[in-house]
Amino acid sequence: DAGVTQSPTHLIKTRGxxxxxxxxxxxxxxxxxxxxxxxxxxxxxxxxxxxxxxRQRGNFPDRFSGHQFPNYSSELNVNALLLGDSALYLCASxxxxxxxxxxxxxxxxxxx
Amino acid sequence: xxxxxxxxxxxxxEGDSSVINxxxxxxxxxxxxxYKQEPGAGLQLLTYIFxxxxxxxxxxxxxxxxxxxKHLSLRIADTQTGDSAIYFCAESYGGxxxxxxxxxxxxxxxx
Numbered sequence: 001d002a003g004v005t006q007s008p009t010h011l012i013k014t015r016g017x018x019x020x021x022x023x024x025x026x027x028x029x030x031x032x033x034x035x036x037x038x039x040x041x042x043x044x045x046x047x048x049x050x051x052x053x054x055r056q057r058g059n060f061p062d063r064f065s066g067h068q069f070p071n072y073s074s075e076l077n078v079n080a081l082l083l084g085d086s087a088l089y090l091c092a093s094x095x096x097x098x099x100x101x102x103x104x105x106x107x108x109x110x111x112x
Numbered sequence: 113x114x115x116x117x118x119x120x121x122x123x124x125x126e127g128d129s130s131v132i133n134x135x136x137x138x139x140x141x142x143x144x145x146x147y148k149q150e151p152g153a154g155l156q157l158l159t160y161i162f163x164x165x166x167x168x169x170x171x172x173x174x175x176x177x178x179x180x181x182k183h184l185s186l187r188i189a190d191t192q193t194g195d196s197a198i199y200f201c202a203e204s205y206g207g208x209x210x211x212x213x214x215x216x217x218x219x220x221x222x223x
Contacts, residue, residue: 033210040215041216042116042154042214042215042216043155043200043211043213044213045210045211056209058209067208090154100157100160101211102157103147103157104154105153105154105156106154106198
């Protein structure tokens with residue numbers, strides 16, 4: 001079992017650009033959550049996808065959007081990037097035992 | 113609202129016990145978690161406790177919950193250098209609800 005995988009590992013963008021981050025959940029998991037972790041902070045919940053729909057959303061602007069595919073993998077899209085979007089973006093997957101989220105290694109996004 | 117607070121730093125000697133503390137504000141929280149994050153890595157779930165429990169023990173880890181004071185602690189017995197990491201306290205209503213994290217406590221283990 002490969003666990004939760006994310007790509008790319010690192011990404012550098014400039015202000016105003018758009019970015020797409022990808023996540024494959026743990027085998028058998030159908031729910032994906034995305035978190036943003038700024039340097040020195042705890043992760044902040046962005047949104048959660050289940051059955052290809054956004055089920056919950058945190059306090060993030062509409063510039064942050066997502067998608068879930070039939071195979072349960074997910075994308076996080078961020079438009080009009082700001083310097084403050086620089087962070088580690090973590091994907092977590094949940095299965096039927098919803099008590100445990102399994103996190104991927106994250107994508108480090110740097111906005112210049 | 114939801115808020116989770118932790119002290120920023122803890123330093124212990126190898127072989128001693130470590131106690132990491134956390135306070136939370138949301139009395140509706142059903143699940144309380146401890147995660148570990150090593151440099152450059154994602155989050156690893158160490159353990160979790162239901163809000164109707166007072167204590168949970170798992171090998172070297174002991175979690176204590178004081179629901180009245182909204183205080184959670186993680187005790188690591190016989191702390192090893194491999195335990196050096198950032199530890200996050202977190203809460204949720206449970207199930208598929210979002211998880212709210214604290215700012216993390218950096219544990220430094222001195223050989």
